[in-house]
Amino acid sequence: xxxxxxxxxxxxxxxxxxxxxxxxxxxxxxxxxxxxxxxxxxxxxxxxxxxxxxxxxxxxxxxxxxxxxxxxxxxxxxxxxxxxxxxxxxxxxxxxxxxxxxxxxxxxxx
Amino acid sequence: xxxxxxxxxxxxxxxxxxxxxxxxxxxxxxxxxxxxxxxxxxxxxxxxxxxxxxxxxxxxxxxxxxxxxxxxxxxxxxxxxxxxxxxxxxxxxxxxxxxxxxxxxxxxxxxxxxxxx
Numbered sequence: 305x306x307x308x309x310x311x312x313x314x315x316x317x318x319x320x321x322x323x324x325x326x327x328x329x330x331x332x333x334x335x336x337x338x339x340x341x342x343x344x345x346x347x348x349x350x351x352x353x354x355x356x357x358x359x360x361x362x363x364x365x366x367x368x369x370x371x372x373x374x375x376x377x378x379x380x381x382x383x384x385x386x387x388x389x390x391x392x393x394x395x396x397x398x399x400x401x402x403x404x405x406x407x408x409x410x411x412x413x414x
Numbered sequence: 415x416x417x418x419x420x421x422x423x424x425x426x427x428x429x430x431x432x433x434x435x436x437x438x439x440x441x442x443x444x445x446x447x448x449x450x451x452x453x454x455x456x457x458x459x460x461x462x463x464x465x466x467x468x469x470x471x472x473x474x475x476x477x478x479x480x481x482x483x484x485x486x487x488x489x490x491x492x493x494x495x496x497x498x499x500x501x502x503x504x505x506x507x508x509x510x511x512x513x514x515x516x517x518x519x520x521x522x523x524x525x526x527x528x529x530x531x
Contacts (some may be wrong), residue, residue, distance in 0.1 A: 338518075347418075347505050347522025348457070397512060400445060400469065402520060404457040 307331065308392045313409040322379040324408050326392030329373040334396045337368060339377045340404075341388040348391065348404070351377065387412045418523035420506050426529045432494040435526045438487055439508030447520060448481055448491050449505040457505075463489065496530045503527050 309327040316322040328337065339351040352359055352366045354375070359366045365378040379386055391407040419438040427433055439446045447462040461471040466483045474481070478497070483489040493500055507520040 336518075342457075345525075347507065347525055348520075349522065350517075350519040353517060395518070397518065399518075400462060400464070401459055402447075403459070406456055 307394045307403070308405055310390075310392050310405065310408045312406065313411065315411045315413055316379075316382045317413050318384060319381055322382040322386065322410060322412070324377040324379075324390050324392075324410065325374065326377070327374045328392070328394045331372050331394050332396065335394045336397065337366065337372075337375050338393040338395065338402070339364070339366065340391045340393065340402075341386075342391070342407070343385075343388040351390075382410075382412045384412050384414060386410065418506055418508050418521055420504075420523040420526050422526060423524060424527045424529075426531065427496055428531050429497055430495045431530075432492065433496045433500075433528060433530075435491040435504050435506075435528070437489045437491070437506030437523060439489070439506070440521055441487065442510060443508035443521070444511045445509040445520075446483060446489050447507040447509070448489070449507065449522075450502045451505060451525075452502045460491070493528075496528075498530045501528055501530050 336353050336355050338353040340348040341351055342348045352361055352364050354366045354368050368375045389407040389409050391404050421436045445464050448460040449457055450460055451457045460473045461481045462469055463483045479493055481491045503525045505522050505525045507522045509520045512518050
């Protein structure tokens with residue numbers, strides 16, 4: 305079973321920041337938080353990951369709470385192309401598998 | 415880099431027929447994963463290989479499913495005989511050996527949409 309809880313769907317206006325929450329209250333000290341997204345009719349795509357510090361790359365920012373029990377993926381300026389299902393995943397570095405939950409379906413509204 | 419290549423992209427077959435899905439991982443990647451995605455069950459890991467050796471096939475639904483990786487650049491997922499409930503999108507993914515950054519990113523192919531009538 306997935307170790308994360310995400311809202312099933314969210315809406316965001318185009319050009320605004322999309323903030324996608326994820327709860328992972330049972331996360332272990334050696335587990336990372338990963339985010340993937342799946343655009344319609346495509347395979348999942350890696351976005352970002354973090355352990356305990358906030359992270360930023362060209363796609364998004366990841367904010368992890370100090371107790372690491374939850375995190376937020378931020379798409380700073382959402383576009384229509386960001387419409388997708390976003391998966392929050394926790395796994396240890398040594399884990400080969402990715403266990404996908406149901407994710408959050410993000411709708412970007414024009 | 416061409417990314418992970420899967421073929422065919424679409425397959426329509428009749429119940430009872432054998433189906434073979436193919437995957438070419440990214441060159442240099444040591445790991446290869448097969449997933450199945452349906453509306454009801456979401457994205458499920460079926461089996462994965464490391465250096466062409468099957469490591470975990472606990473997700474394979476039943477004996478009708480088999481997967482092979484004869485070399486580092488090719489893998490197949492076979493269903494024999496196929497049934498309507500096997501209709502799904504099948505994804506192949508590959509990944510290099512993990513480094514120390516924690517990234518452990520899997521690269522997914524475009525998937526094969528299988529319809530069993």
